[in-house]
Amino acid sequence: MTEHLPIVDGExxxxxxxxxxxxxxxxxxxxxxxxxxxxxxxxxxxWSATEWRQAAGTGTVFATTTVRTIGLEPFHSRTPxxxxxxxxxxxxxxxxxxxxxxxxxxxxxxxxRLQAQLESGFWMPRFVPAGG
Amino acid sequence: MAERxxxxxxxxxxxxxxPQRTPLELHVEAAARALADAGLQKDDIDGLFSTGDHRYGxxxxxxxxxxxxxxxxxxxxxxxxGGAWEFMVRHAVGALQSGLCSVALLSYGANSxxxxxxxxxxxxxxxxxxxxxxxxxxxxxxxxxxAALVASRHMHEFGTTSEHLAAVAxxxxxNAQHNPDAMYRKPITIDDVLSSRMITDPLxxxxxxxxxxxxxxxxxxxxxxxxxxxxxxxxxxxxGEAIATETMAGWSEFGRMAAEQSGREAFAMAGLVPADxxxxxxxxxxxxxxxxxxxxxGFCPLGEGGEFVADGKLAFDGALPTNTDGGALxxxxxxxxxxxxMIEAVRQLRGEAGVVQVPNARTALCNGTGGPFxxxxxxILGVA
Numbered sequence: 001m002t003e004h005l006p007i008v009d010g011e012x013x014x015x016x017x018x019x020x021x022x023x024x025x026x027x028x029x030x031x032x033x034x035x036x037x038x039x040x041x042x043x044x045x046x047w048s049a050t051e052w053r054q055a056a057g058t059g060t061v062f063a064t065t066t067v068r069t070i071g072l073e074p075f076h077s078r079t080p081x082x083x084x085x086x087x088x089x090x091x092x093x094x095x096x097x098x099x100x101x102x103x104x105x106x107x108x109x110x111x112x113r114l115q116a117q118l119e120s121g122f123w124m125p126r127f128v129p130a131g132g
Numbered sequence: 133m134a135e136r137x138x139x140x141x142x143x144x145x146x147x148x149x150x151p152q153r154t155p156l157e158l159h160v161e162a163a164a165r166a167l168a169d170a171g172l173q174k175d176d177i178d179g180l181f182s183t184g185d186h187r188y189g190x191x192x193x194x195x196x197x198x199x200x201x202x203x204x205x206x207x208x209x210x211x212x213x214g215g216a217w218e219f220m221v222r223h224a225v226g227a228l229q230s231g232l233c234s235v236a237l238l239s240y241g242a243n244s245x246x247x248x249x250x251x252x253x254x255x256x257x258x259x260x261x262x263x264x265x266x267x268x269x270x271x272x273x274x275x276x277x278x279a280a281l282v283a284s285r286h287m288h289e290f291g292t293t294s295e296h297l298a299a300v301a302x303x304x305x306x307n308a309q310h311n312p313d314a315m316y317r318k319p320i321t322i323d324d325v326l327s328s329r330m331i332t333d334p335l336x337x338x339x340x341x342x343x344x345x346x347x348x349x350x351x352x353x354x355x356x357x358x359x360x361x362x363x364x365x366x367x368x369x370x371x372g373e374a375i376a377t378e379t380m381a382g383w384s385e386f387g388r389m390a391a392e393q394s395g396r397e398a399f400a401m402a403g404l405v406p407a408d409x410x411x412x413x414x415x416x417x418x419x420x421x422x423x424x425x426x427x428x429x430g431f432c433p434l435g436e437g438g439e440f441v442a443d444g445k446l447a448f449d450g451a452l453p454t455n456t457d458g459g460a461l462x463x464x465x466x467x468x469x470x471x472x473x474m475i476e477a478v479r480q481l482r483g484e485a486g487v488v489q490v491p492n493a494r495t496a497l498c499n500g501t502g503g504p505f506x507x508x509x510x511x512i513l514g515v516a
Binding site for chain 2: 004005006007012037038062063064065066067068069070075078081083084085092093094095096097108124126
């Protein structure tokens, strides 16, 4: 079952492909210098060109929930599972699953680090508690 | 000075679980009832403002014009989620005032309940992979979990509680008791909400809206044309619209919600402030959404929405009667509920709301939101 996985295009390929090496790539503006997420060819703040740089892969849980009800597979079989918005140390936020921890222990403020996980041949950028 | 624009017709189609009905027929049923309400004919329509979900394909206005057999000279198919209808009222005001059309129909129909009954339940993909949500949907993000993320943050920053959220659901059910078309009418308590099944923390089943089949329609025209119509005109006093983000990662935080921009502009246009509003119609897809809109529109200070609703003031007989039909939480939600906010506001302003009538209601504010906090349209209505 792979139809729930991202469709990769030219704009997003470096992001997804770097995850195989446990590297989180973000886009920075070559003019105003600000990073952003999700990755775009043009800076959303000033429309200048952007470039890929590696992020630290660490951040803090900004908002979080545990999904307990969903009809759609493969997610139904995973319930209960965490969904969090993680604020990366570089500033931008991204949506992810915090894994390898009891869902009830994921709280806002939890420090987390990237743990890309292989799923049906696709590396997904998930996070684990930084202390773990 | 531009001529004032009025709503002269407002009606809903049949509502509930209607497995034998199609979205298009519900659309026309609502439109026909709204036209009858206005005392106008099908051929009077020269402006169509309408859209639909993915079941209408890429060209909803084209599909609708063919099905309805109408040939408008002005068409608007703005689709920014469930609050698109508030955007369309604003657009209709511009088109009517500039003479690009003279009778504007807004109409809507959907059979989301039937579609859900025929699938494997809630949790259908909201947007396909390949859009920006390719960065979000593959993690198992559901529509309720988008609201839950925001609720978790509101609780963290402001101390909002599950009891506060539940108070919204209880007030909506209080209102729905008196609506024969509401899907759920049996009164509930705070404890009922808290003991209902957890869907996505902190949202319980009763923090989430119903899913229904149904449609709704509005007919708008200019004040001078309305003199020919045997119906008390409901004036559009002010409108505003704003766009935020599709992704949750891009969500802009409290204090910078789309509803702040749309509300500010609508109030400025109407020359009113929140204290002037007699009844509110808010988009209550989830209980937290009501608290966010109350704060963003200025009915209470930022962060105080939970405490604000705790005393039950949103019930029809409370200090701030809100969603007097029972809202999305108890009455109906076919997917793009914004049009029902204005249908209920018109009912209130005409004094036709029966048991839930707000005494001497002269002004109503409708705020439609779309997507996961993606867009907001505000419409302020009033009668002389």
